[in-house]
Every structure is written in structure tokens, then in C-alpha cells.
Amino acid sequence: MNYEAFREVIVYENCEHYIQNIIEKQGVTMLKNRKFILLFALLLSLGLVLAACGGGEDQSGSDNEGEDEGTSEEGSSEYNVGMVTDEGGVDDKSFNQSAWEGLQAWGEEHGLSKGAGFDYAQSEDESDYLPNMTRLVRNDYDLVFGIGFLLEDAITEIAKQNPDNDFAIVDTVVEAPNVASITFAEHEGSFLTGVAAAMKTNTDKLGFVGGVDSALINKFESGFVAGAKSVNPDIEVDIQYVGNFSSAADGKLIATRMYNDGADVIYHSAGAAGNGVFAQAKDLKQKDEDREIYVIGVDRDQYEEGAIGDHNVTLTSMVKRVDTSVIEVSNQGLNGEFPGGEVLVFGLEDEGIGIAETNEEAYTEEIATAVNEWKEKIKNGDVKVPQTRDELKAFEEEL
């Protein structure tokens, strides 16, 4: 967003000069220039055509290489794994980063290094997803992860185009024989954070900051609200969506309003935009050390994000082990047992979802006991955590 604004300003400042300039020069000379420009254009396009032809030959060359490797694949143990991030980027302190950490750990375990054996490709916007995928596939990566539901279309497309390659998508389901869909029971984890928040709050007001209003993030929202209301039905939850997963500034703005309105624990599920929630909580804490406000992190243990002086505003985090899921699927692929076409659900039982207990000061034993009780109830099937807003309504009526 800032980049655009910057560009606007530069261009705008120039525009006055520029219009003046057009008046001075271009209008007069343009008509006479046509031949010259035409020649220039011809030369350039000739260059392009030549480049394209030259490239074509290269292509056929590399294709052969690909086939060669394809035939010898069974003999070699080499299995390259790549991942494509969504807009958040590999340092979003959230699930892209978690996936990359998992991939790095997997690579180290197998003696590989970045660029040779495993690598990531970062996407700036929607139009980059597919080219990034294709590039990794063409660079002989056997398995490519698409991190995030935003890459659903890209994975669907590329899986169709490359039936011999393996793909995996995190957070959504793509139905194709060569795609493994990795999903998490986020609603269950969010339910537990809701319980923790409800135990912690003094104002009986909580906040939920979501990224993009979508089926996935609604799972977080429904679980969180259900958890909080299970402890105390009178608790109010203030719900707002940022509209993206990248704008920390917008996240901060929303957090400011929520804390001002009396919410004292905010659960964010907004990727990098959620960093703004941490920033606001830390600002408030710095101004007034005695104020009890907390943030609940998401995807990774965001304890470090909440550190301010001697305090820490991170109450807990809904930890989603994207890293272990990446390692597991990569290992299965390496061993020739790639779970193509399957939907893998990681939940509380297999520790694919968990609650961070790093902030011992805030996350008291009382809370921990309550959370563990509810955890058992979910595991036993006594509590069925709602995944959508409709299910949440039904859940609330039963309370």
C-alpha cells in the first residue's frame, strides 16, 4: 500500500513538469518521429522473436534432461521439495514462516541445503502463484507445497498440468489424485483459546481480529466464541475482519478501537496483519504497565512477539503445527508413500493443534487446568465445536 502511495506521489510531482514538457516538445516532434520509432520497434521485436526462438531450443534441451531424470528417478534417492508462500511472505511470523521452518528442518535432517533439495518462492500478489509453482516444478522439484487457501486455484491448475508431480496444499482441500490436502482442526484449538480468554478477562469483553472473512477464518471465529461462551455465556466478543493478511497498520487500528471499547483479550487470526494487534497491545502496556491487556497469537507460539520490557502481552497462542505437517508429508513423499488425493486432518489428538503455555505469568495454572478439562471433553466427543457461524448459533442456543 505504501509503495503505491509513494509511486503516486512521485508521478504526481512529476506530472506538472511532464505535461509542460509534452507541450514543449512532444507535440511538435511526434509526427516526424514515426519512422524512427517504427524502426526502433522493429529492431526490438526482432530481438524478442530471436530470443524466443533461441529459448525454444534451450527448452527442448532441458525437457530431455527432465525425461532422463524421470526414468532414473527410481534409482536415485533425491527428492526435492519446494514451497510457494502466499502474499504474507516467508517471514510473516505466522504459518508461512512455520511451513518454511518445517521445510528447513526436513532439509537439514536429510542433509540438503536451500536451493539444492529444498527452496521457497515468495509471491507478491495473486498473479505470481502459478508462475512460482510452475518454476519450481520445472526446476525438478518433486513435491511443491502451496501454503494457504489462497493458492487453491493455482494448485488445482498445476496439478492437472503435471500429473506426475506431487503437490500439497495447506488449509484447504483440492480434489486431485496428486494433491495432498493438509487441514487443521483450528476450531478446536480456537475453542481452547476462547476458554483461556474467558478465564482471563476482567471486563467480560473479548476481541477477535480476523484476516479475510472466509470459511477458514470463520472456523477460528466460531471456535473462539464458542469456547468463551462455554465458560461464561454473558461474555461479549467483538468481531472484526481486517480484509487482508498483510496490513499490520489496519490490524493495529482495529486493535486500538477494541481495547478502547473495553476488550482486554484479543485473539487474532490475521497472519502478518495480526502483528499490528501485538504492536497496539505493547504500546498500551508501555504507557501503563498495570493495565491488564492480552493478545492471543495464532499459528506459531507468538510469545516473542508479545515481549515488552519485563512484561509479555501474549496470553497464549493457538499453535498450528504447519511445520510438522510439512515434515510429515515430505517424508511420506520421500519414502514413496505420498498421500495423494487424501485429506489429512491434524487436530488436538495428534498434537497437530495445541495451546502454547510459554507465558507462565499470565497463563495461570487455573487456566491451564480449565483448558485441559475442555480439551479432554473435545477429545472424548462430549463437546462438538462449531466450525461455522450457523453451527455456532445452534451451539449457543444449547448452552
Place this chain on the structure above:
Amino acid sequence: MTSNKLFNILVPVISVFIGLISGAIIMLAFGYNPIEGYAALWEGAFGDMYFVGETIRQVTPYILTGLAVAFAFRTGLFNIGAEGQVIVGWLAAIWVGITFDLPMYLHLPFAVVIAALAGAVWGFIPGLLKARLGVHEVIVTIMLNYVALYSSNALIRSVLSDNQDKTEKISSSASLASEWLQNLTFFSRMHYGILIALFAAVLMWFIIERTSIGYELKSVGYNKHASKYAGMNVSRNIVLAMVISGAFAGLAGSMEGLGTYGNMSVSSGFTNLGFDGIAVALLGANTAIGVILAAFLFGALKVGALNMPTEAGVPNELVDIIIALIIFFVASSYIIRWVLLRFKKGEK
């Protein structure tokens, strides 16, 4: 006067060159090999047929947004709103593509025309405000960008889908995508839209250089008051310029909708096609042929840059800086003009 011809070609070429050189210096400063970096860039843009296809796919909307900005520029208007016009054009194209059920020879042209119309309407608003009330078009178009972004997000959620974050795919009778082109380019997303874009460039050249309407538009661009004195309807020309400009940008949106994606997602930020269109128009000196060449450059940079991290190990952030530098030098071509002029005077 002969040197003036050279001048108009030299300035954009030099600015690109300086941009690349400073990019190389930055790469060197951070310990990366600039030759490898640029080789990766080239490979990623033209390395094989797939990348050529992807580059052309990216060039297609750039040509159209470049034309949009250039067209308004010739009438002395600064259409920052190409971005918003792209979005409404995209949305309109998708709407037609999903809701109607027509044979291809009707459906596709219908979708394209409706997209252009939607863009035209989005250009008409600032044009009218400027002509009637003298409201500066820069302010109005910037604001309309946000209106377009957020209302189309809301429409996708509530009208075009059942509270999903993207629409369904358009029916194949409205699609510009071609299996033949995709097979030719190893499944790139290249589509027939490039033909429409090139045709639009010819159209822009024709309107500006060969019609009396174009003459009036240019004249208003050079000097409003003189044009008025000469009996031209300045207000009408301002509105007309914004409408045509908006239509070009709307077409760019239909390229994305009907060609590249086949649907539209709820978007958190701008597509940047419209903003990059400003740079394309500047580099292309606001002429049709210049815009085509500049669009090729920017398309190649955008697609090729993706290859730099994997192939040459240059981090993404550095790639962004290098691309931004090139845009910076393009945008500041005024400085280069000034230096060149000084140089010439010195010779005399």
C-alpha cells in the same frame, strides 16, 4: 530539429539503462553477482516458451492500462484511476461471463464490451466532475479506486458468490484462454487478449493522430484556453477523454477476468496494473507504439524478477528495490532530458 527525434527515443532508453546499472550496483554492494542476477531475470522472462507466454500474459493488461493513462495524458488529464477502472472492468466481465448463457461469438464480445463500458463509466464520473465543477481528477480517481476495490469485494461476496472469497469460473464461451496457445507455451496462461490489446493500441493511434476528435483532444491537452477560444467544447473533450481512457482500463480488467484467471477473488489490495500503467505510459512517451514497447519491458521485469531469487539467490526484497529503481529513473526522465539538453547546449 533532427536531434529532437533522437531525443524522444534516447530519454526512455537511457532511463532504463541507468535503472539497470544502479540495480547492478546495488546487487554488487550486497555481494550478489549482477550478471547472474540479470541473466536470471532474462531467463525468467524469455528463457523458454513458458516464460515467453507468461510475459505476454503480463504485457497484455499493461498495454491497455498504459494506453488508458497515455490517452488521458494527451488531453492533459492525469488518470490515476486506471486501477479502479481495471477492477470494475474485471468485475463486469466476470459478471457477464457467469450469468449469461450465449454462443461464443456473442458471449465473448459482449463480455469484453461490457467490461469496457464499466471502465468507461468509472472514467466518466471524474471526467464529469472535472468538466462541470473543476474538481481535480487526481483526487477523484484515487478515491474511486478505493470505492471500486471495496465495492467489488462486497459484490463478489454477496451477489456473485454465496459468501465465498471468489467467484465461480466463467463459462468457456466467454473465455479468452486458448488451449492451443497454452499447449504452445507449456501451460502458460497466455490468451488471445494480446490481440485485443494490440488492436486497442492501433485504435488509440488512429483516434489521436487521424481523427478530428483526436485533434481536439490533443488541442485541449496543449492549451485549454486556446482551444476554447478556437471554438472547441473543452468540457465535452475532457469527459470524452476520461471515458475513452476508462474504457481502455476496463478492457485491461477483462483481460484478467476472461483470460488469465477466469474468475475474480476478493482482493485485499490493488492489482497494481493501473499504477504500473502510469509508468508504462510515461516510459512510452504517451504514444501507442511507445506504450507497447514499455509494456513489454515492464511485463518482462515483473515476470522475470520472480526467477531472480531461485536462480541467482538474489533476495526478493532486493529485486523489489531494483525494479523500483528502474521505475524511478523512468519516472524521473525529466532529469535526463534536462541533462541531455545541457549537454547539447555545451556543445554549441
